[in-house]
Amino acid sequence: MKRRFLSLSLPVFILILSCSKPQNEVITRQNVREVLTRYGQANPENEVLIETDFGNMRIRLYDETPLHRANFIKLIKEGHYEEAEFYRVFYQFMIQGGDFDDQLDYMIPAEFNKKYIHKKGALSMARQDEDNPDLQSSSTEFFIVHGGKYADYQVDEEVKNLGLTLTPEQRETYMTSGGYMSLDQKYTVFGEVVEGLDVIDKIASVKVYQEDKPLKKIPLRISVVGSRQ
Numbered sequence: 001m002k003r004r005f006l007s008l009s010l011p012v013f014i015l016i017l018s019c020s021k022p023q024n025e026v027i028t029r030q031n032v033r034e035v036l037t038r039y040g041q042a043n044p045e046n047e048v049l050i051e052t053d054f055g056n057m058r059i060r061l062y063d064e065t066p067l068h069r070a071n072f073i074k075l076i077k078e079g080h081y082e083e084a085e086f087y088r089v090f091y092q093f094m095i096q097g098g099d100f101d102d103q104l105d106y107m108i109p110a111e112f113n114k115k116y117i118h119k120k121g122a123l124s125m126a127r128q129d130e131d132n133p134d135l136q137s138s139s140t141e142f143f144i145v146h147g148g149k150y151a152d153y154q155v156d157e158e159v160k161n162l163g164l165t166l167t168p169e170q171r172e173t174y175m176t177s178g179g180y181m182s183l184d185q186k187y188t189v190f191g192e193v194v195e196g197l198d199v200i201d202k203i204a205s206v207k208v209y210q211e212d213k214p215l216k217k218i219p220l221r222i223s224v225v226g227s228r229q
Contacts, residue, residue: 040070
């Protein structure tokens, strides 16, 4: 018996292929919450790896900042950071990364959480200062805190001047591990370095010009490595 094969015209065949290929959903200022909430539910990963010539940093993303976690995972999976680098470096402050030439036309609603502070190794999202009364985050540019250690009296002064409330554990963290207190509740912390804190020291110590631009490019590669409970 002869086998019969289904024959498709070229336009129909192309249509089927295009429909079966997964499409990256575009985020706009109007649908940002809806899309990121849906994406986060379908993509629960909360651990990523940043590889550099100075070493690797393993980062845990917080489930308590779901929009920022989902956005970061989405950008990584869709290849947004393929040309990324650490392009701003401030010793005892932070190292900022991303692809500054490839900006997206939306911002992420702030997700401040007093549980998370800008300690050394904190992963936080950058933002614009102008015309941003709700302190929404950049969609793409992030930074990792380097910071410095605080004396007891300095913590007292910052708490008073900035109107912060710290737990005894957070206070101890700022004095023993360091950080940058003036960023708290102004920028969204959505993760932390759990392996490779020494890499931050190495990058933050590179030679710079014009205050914060590394003399040599510091390319980075980000990959999603799964979930950590």
